[in-house]
């Protein structure tokens with residue numbers, strides 16, 4: 001775990017977000033971004049991310065970030081946590097590849113990230129994180145406000161089998177409803193009725 005404050009490789013001033021990311025060739029991205037993150041009223045698209053060794057930056061180190069950090073680490077991601085304070089369970093989770101940047105978020109902290117997650121409890125800070133992510137064309141989960149981000153963490157049901165995990169993800173836009181449906185799917189996976197045996201010949 002790196003405790004020293006992270007010095008962003010490419011610190012950003014707010015005005016920088018008007019242009020294209022400096023680390024990408026000109027023309028590789030659409031110019032600029034809007035000042036507001038567009039609400040995502042349209043249906044979401046479920047996707048299974050293969051996060052092995054990919055850097056996920058989590059802004060905020062509280063209870064919600066702790067749950068997510070464990071899930072991302074479980075999927076093999078590298079973690080950078082940007083937060084003045086850290087939930088004890090996150091501290092336990094961090095390995096040599098991971099970083100804790102012990103201060104408030106500044107623009108540039110998403111450098112090298114494949115995915116951003118913000119859970120600070122401060123809508124203005126969460127919006128800044130979402131804005132940098134949008135500028136970088138990476139997805140941002142906003143735990144405080146789904147519609148001010150570009151991705152959401154589904155509720156999950158998991159079957160552990162001798163030939164690997166089988167996962168069901170539930171997304172509805174209503175976290176408690178998603179949790180209820182995922183619990184139902186978990187019961188179903190554990191009922192013995194689900195066709196969990198492998199089918200693909202390798």
Ligand SMILES: C[C@@]1(CC(=O)O)c2cc3[nH]c(cc4nc(cc5[nH]c(cc(n2)[C@H]1CCC(=O)O)[C@@](C)(CC(=O)O)[C@@H]5CCC(=O)O)C(CC(=O)O)=C4CCC(=O)O)c(CCC(=O)O)c3CC(=O)O
Nearest residue numbers: 142143144145146152153154155156171172173174175178
């Ligand atoms: C948008 C999203 C953001 C994101 O992706 O980060 C989001 C947002 C919000 N959650 C809120 C509340 C709670 N969320 C949970 C639990 C879970 N929330 C999860 C996902 C998501 N939550 C994403 C949408 C997924 C979708 O829409 O389907 C789960 C499924 C997955 C996970 O966290 O890994 C996980 C299940 C873990 C499990 O399986 O057990 C609980 C229960 C608990 O914490 O125990 C409470 C009550 C807490 C309490 O009562 O205080 C509120 C406050 C408003 C409100 O109370 O309604 C917001 C803000 C808002 O709605 O905008």
Ligand SMILES: NC(=O)C1=CN([C@@H]2O[C@H](COP(=O)(O)OP(=O)(O)OC[C@H]3O[C@@H](n4cnc5c(N)ncnc54)[C@H](O)[C@@H]3O)[C@@H](O)[C@H]2O)C=CC1
Nearest residue numbers: 060061062063064083084085104105119120121125143144
């Ligand atoms: N997605 C979900 O399942 C749920 C989401 N929420 C939402 O998630 C958010 C966070 O909730 P908790 O973890 O319980 O909050 P918390 O208050 O426990 O943690 C907040 C964390 O953010 C850090 N922080 C505050 N300002 C910061 C800044 N400027 N830069 C970087 N870090 C900063 C704090 O040091 C702390 O580590 C809230 O918006 C809450 O409404 C709440 C319940 C469930």
